[in-house]
Structures are given as structure tokens and as C-alpha cells.
Amino acid sequence: MKKQILYTLCLAVMMSSCHIYKKYNRPENINVSGLYRDTQSVSDTLVSDTANMGNLPWDQVFTDPYLQELINKGLENNSDLKTAALQVKEAEAMLLSARLAYAPSLNLAPQGTISSFDKSPITKTYQLPVVASWEIDFFGKLLNSKRAAQNTLMKSETYRQVVQTQLIAAIANTYYTLLMLDEQLTITEETSEKWKETVETMKAMKPAGMVNEAAISQSEANSYMIAATIPDLKMQIRETENALSLLLGQIPQTIKRGNIVEQNFPEEMDAGVPVQLLANRPDVKAAELTLAGCYYNTNEARSAFYPSINISGNGMWTNTATGLGVFNPGKLILSAVGSLTQPLFNRGANIARLRVAKAQQEEALIAFQQSILNAGSEVSNALTQYKTAEDKSVQRSMQINSLEKSVEYTKELLILGTSSSTYLEVLTAQQSLLSAQLSQVSDSFQRMQAIVNLYHALGGGR
Incomplete structure (x- = not known):
């Protein structure tokens, strides 16, 4: 009897040494140092504060009341999010089944x-x-099965968070796209009216010999060209509204919205230390949970060798x-x-199963490490995008200010009739001003998009 007890204890120690009973621990070779690139240096990594923008609730980042209403509606009605919630319930049922196996x-x-x-x-x-x-369950078969089921439940909950963060970011980006198109449409319509006024002014100046027919025709052609872009902008607005309605789980309809110049965002854009990315990014967490699931599957495959x-x-x-x-x-x-x-003749099948489980565990480890690299790259890109938009906005404002003066001066010269080629300068100045104004709107959208992308890259909205 004493020998049997001793044999049992030795067997338990042996099984413990081969990880059958051990819980998953994050591999030590996972590297998260230097995850973000500094936006000022091509080689240095970002030294950031522990404050993380991704920890802010989404309604503190997106303060537009119209956008908040849309996000709430999307969280209630989006079909992908509903499907993810049902997958959580499925995983809960599987965990209950694994627990009842005891x-x-x-x-x-x-x-x-x-x-x-x-x-x-x-x-x-x-x-x-x-x-x-x-x-x-002396040899850990049911134990690892239960742990795998628990891990699957956590993974399904994390997947729901992934869908939620992606949905919030998609709604915000689409909403800001609408605001950008609205502003571009307003600028284009105002410019079109100004061009028509210029054409009428040049027609009135023709009898006095201040402009010729070629100048009037060229001015009319440019006026028609600008007017022709208005239907395209309206079509893009309608298509964007339809895309946003699809995200909200509703039929295509007009979207109530604010103005691009009224948007406010948090002043602090801290990315947070790289380690926080592991806790905040639901997709990185899901990749690690996949690795943990493969770890428990490997343990379950090992337990098949025991009685x-x-x-x-x-x-x-x-x-x-x-x-x-x-x-x-x-x-x-x-x-x-x-x-x-005790398995005897199926030992070959058990060996093959164990080898497959180990290979899958190695694949999951590689995918986990790659997900961390992808996350770091997305954060770095968003920071760079934000910094670029900020730098461009300063230069763009000065460009528009100079072009507005140029349009004003050339119009005065045209009216005074001091130069026979002034009408070409007026056309060029007005075209350049319109292009710069539209670009300024795109720059503002790029800045807002960078904020959305950074918030999403940091795991915000979960």
C-alpha cells in the first residue's frame, strides 16, 4: 500500500514537470520595448507618459452630440456586434458543459x-x-478542457470588444468624412457663385474694351468646370450616408450632423507605455488568448498518454x-x-496529436508576437498622421491667406484695366484659392482621422 502511494506521488510530480497542471504564463521572449517610433526622430523610440488616450471613454473623445447619438445607435443595432454577443453566450454554454464534466x-x-x-x-x-x-481527473484531462473553455469564453468576450472598438472607429471616421464632404460642397458652391459674378463682371467690361471674348470664354469654362464638381460631391455625400446607415443597422437615410469647424478633441495625445498595449488592445489580447488556448490543448494532448x-x-x-x-x-x-x-495501441495517434498541438502552439506564439508589432505600427502611423496634419494646417492657413490677397489684388487690377493679361491672373488665383481651401478641409479631416485611428490603435472604445 505504501509503495502504491509513493508511485502515485512520483507520477504526480512527473506530470507536474511536464506542464499538465500548470496554468498559462506569457512567454518571456515576448518583446514590447521600443514599440512606438518618435514622430520627430527617424531612429529613436517614443518616450511617452503612462497616461493612455485609449483609456478614455469614447464619449469623452467624441464630444459631438450628433456623433454620440450615432455611436449609441450603432452599439445597439449593428449586426456584427450582435453576432459577437451571441458568440459570447455560446462560449458560456461550452464552459458550463466543461464544468459539468466533473x-x-x-x-x-x-x-x-x-x-x-x-x-x-x-x-x-x-x-x-x-x-x-x-x-x-487525476491526470488533468478535464482540468485542461475546462481551462480551454474558460479561455474560449474570454476570447469571445475579447472578440466582442474588438468588434465594438472597430465599430466606434468606423462610425466616427464615416461621420467625419460626411463633415469633410459637407464643407467641401459649401466651399465649392460659394466659389461657383463667385465665378459667376466674375463672368458677369467681365461681360460688363467688354464694351469698354477692357477684356476680350477669349477671356470671357475662358472664365465661363472655368465656372462650368467648378459647377460640374458639385453633383459629384452630392453623390459622395449620399453614398457616405448610406454606408453610415449600414453601420448603424438601419435603412439608408439622411444623417443629422454638425459642422467640421465645431469639432473638439482632447488636447493630450499620449500613446502610453508599450506594455499597456497588451492590456488595452482587444485584438492583441485575443491573440494571446489564442496562444493560451493552444497551450491548454497541448496539455490535454499530453494527458492522453496517461490512464x-x-x-x-x-x-x-x-x-x-x-x-x-x-x-x-x-x-x-x-x-x-x-x-x-491505459492507452497502448493508440500511442501513435496520441503522439501525432501532441505534435500537431505543439505546432499550433508555436503558430499562435508567432501570431501573438506579430499582433504586438502590428499594434505598435498602427500607433506609430496614427501619431505620424496627426503630427503631419498639424504641421500642414499651419502652412495651409498662411497659403490661403496669401491666395485670398492675390485674388483681391488681381480683381482690382482687372477692374482698373492696368494690364491686358490680368484676367488670366484672376483665373489662376481663384483656381489656386479653391484648391487650397479644399485641401485645408482635407487636412482637418486627416487630423480628425488620425485622432480616431490613434484612439482605436490604443484599444479605445472597449
Whole structure:
């Protein structure tokens, strides 16, 4: 008896050493240092504060009341988010099943028989058997199965967070696209009206010989060119509204919205230290949970090499039992059996299964490391995009200021008639001003898009 206890303890120690009972721990070779590039230096990594923009609630980042209403509607109605929530419920059911595997299984199979041989009196027999079976999880098979189910539940919850963060970012980006198109449409319509006024002015100057017919025709052509871009902008606005309606889970319709110049954002744009990315990015977390799931699958494959221990019991109330001398009235029969099954001939299949599990674990490790690199790259790109938009806005404002003066001066020269070629300068100045104004709107959108992308890259909105 003492030898059996000693053998059991040795076996337990041996199994512990081969990770059957150990929980998943993050690999030590996962590197998160120098994850972000500095926006000023081509080689230095970003030294940032521990404050992380991704930790802010989404309604503190996107303060536009119209946008907040749209995001709330999307969180309620988006089909992808609803599907992700149902997957969480599926994982909860699977975890419950894995936990119940520890409990004994009970089966009741009542039977009744009526028989008569050669017109003999009818014999009635019955059996009320209850069969109980219980697998003792001495070798970690059920334990790792339960841990894998827990990991799957966490992964499904994390996937729901991934869908939610992507949805918030997509709604915000589409909304800001609408604001950009609205502003570009307003600028284009105003410029078109100004061009028409210029054409009328030049027509009035023709009798005095201040401009010729070629100048008027050229001015009219440019006026028509600008007017022709207005239907395209309106079409893009309609298509963007339809795309946003799809994200909101509603039929295509007009979207109520604000103005691009009224948008306000948090002043601080801290990215946070790289380690926080592991906790905040749901997709990185999901990649690690996939690795943990593969780890438990490997442990379960290892446990297949060890015996399975089962205890089964039978209880039956019957009025007949051949060889036991039990007849009417009914009697109770009890029995219990313990079994130990050691795999022999299926060892090759178990080895193959273990090799597959190990390979899948290595693949998951590579995917986890790559997800961290991808996350760092997305944060770096968003920071660079924001810095670029900020730098461009300063130069663009000065450009527009100079072009507005140029348009004003050339118009005065045209009216005064001091130069025969002034009408070409007016056309050029007005075209340049329109282009710069549209670019300024694009720069503002790029800045807002950078904020959305950075917030998403830092795991915001979860």
C-alpha cells in the first residue's frame, strides 16, 4: 500500500514537470520595448507618459452630440456586434458543459416485460436501473478542457470588444468624412457663385474694351468646370450616408450632423507605455488568448498518454434477477466498478496529436508576437498622421491667406484695366484659392482621422 502511494506521488510530480497542471504564463521572449517610433526622430523610440488616450471613454473623445447619438445607435443595432454577443453566450454554454464534466453522469432506463410461454400464466417483470459514472481527473484531462473553455469564453468576450472598438472607429471616421464632404460642397458652391459674378463682371467690361471674348470664354469654362464638381460631391455625400446607415443597422437615410469647424478633441495625445498595449488592445489580447488556448490543448494532448480512471455504479430495483434468487416482490440490487484504462495501441495517434498541438502552439506564439508589432505600427502611423496634419494646417492657413490677397489684388487690377493679361491672373488665383481651401478641409479631416485611428490603435472604445 505504501509503495502504491509513493508511485502515485512520483507520477504526480512527473506530470507536474511536464506542464499538465500548470496554468498559462506569457512567454518571456515576448518583446514590447521600443514599440512606438518618435514622430520627430527617424531612429529613436517614443518616450511617452503612462497616461493612455485609449483609456478614455469614447464619449469623452467624441464630444459631438450628433456623433454620440450615432455611436449609441450603432452599439445597439449593428449586426456584427450582435453576432459577437451571441458568440459570447455560446462560449458560456461550452464552459458550463466543461464544468459539468466533473460531476457524475446519471442514467435512468426503466424497462418492463410481459411474457407468456405456451399459454402459461402471464409473467410481468420490471427493472428500474440507475447507472452512475464518474471520471476521476487525476491526470488533468478535464482540468485542461475546462481551462480551454474558460479561455474560449474570454476570447469571445475579447472578440466582442474588438468588434465594438472597430465599430466606434468606423462610425466616427464615416461621420467625419460626411463633415469633410459637407464643407467641401459649401466651399465649392460659394466659389461657383463667385465665378459667376466674375463672368458677369467681365461681360460688363467688354464694351469698354477692357477684356476680350477669349477671356470671357475662358472664365465661363472655368465656372462650368467648378459647377460640374458639385453633383459629384452630392453623390459622395449620399453614398457616405448610406454606408453610415449600414453601420448603424438601419435603412439608408439622411444623417443629422454638425459642422467640421465645431469639432473638439482632447488636447493630450499620449500613446502610453508599450506594455499597456497588451492590456488595452482587444485584438492583441485575443491573440494571446489564442496562444493560451493552444497551450491548454497541448496539455490535454499530453494527458492522453496517461490512464483514465472511471468509477461506475449501478442500482436497480427489479422483481427478477436470474441466478440471484430474487423474485416478487421487488428487490434492490447494487454494484460498483472501478476501471483504469491505459492507452497502448493508440500511442501513435496520441503522439501525432501532441505534435500537431505543439505546432499550433508555436503558430499562435508567432501570431501573438506579430499582433504586438502590428499594434505598435498602427500607433506609430496614427501619431505620424496627426503630427503631419498639424504641421500642414499651419502652412495651409498662411497659403490661403496669401491666395485670398492675390485674388483681391488681381480683381482690382482687372477692374482698373492696368494690364491686358490680368484676367488670366484672376483665373489662376481663384483656381489656386479653391484648391487650397479644399485641401485645408482635407487636412482637418486627416487630423480628425488620425485622432480616431490613434484612439482605436490604443484599444479605445472597449
